[in-house]
Amino acid sequence: MKLSEVKLILGELDTIGFQLPNGELVPSHFHVTEVGKITKHFIDCGGTVRNEEVVNFQLWNANDYDHRLHPEKLLSIIELSEKVLNIGDLEVEVEYQGNTIEKFGIDFDGKYFLLTTKQTDCLAKDKCGIPTEKPKVRLSDLNDEPCCSPDGNCC
16 A cells, blocks of 8 residues: 555544454554655565665554554654655555564555555566466376375385
């Protein structure tokens, strides 16, 4: 989800809620401790130099039950960050403390911001020789001999 979409949604909400991929809600007394622009400059395994930028929200669960974050407050933090850090309309990712700092994508279901899972990936599959799709093989085509028979060749 792009930052502009998050801002539009915040403008229409009375309260903010984040839901983890397992369905649990981030406690309602969370804080957004950081809004930032993260720039990643790297080389992939195929030798291509790449640059990626995302907007990052860091959620923190404190024992502060009296200062809940309201949509208009988060919107003002985002707008200040855009101005000071020169943030464009980038994709948003969210950091939240699990067993370690976990990174999530973000979506919205009409009530909650959904923290979506992210996966690692090879960006140079064509240079690494990794097929784009796994070949589909029928086990019956692999061998005419019955598998795992005493004279079979599978073990």
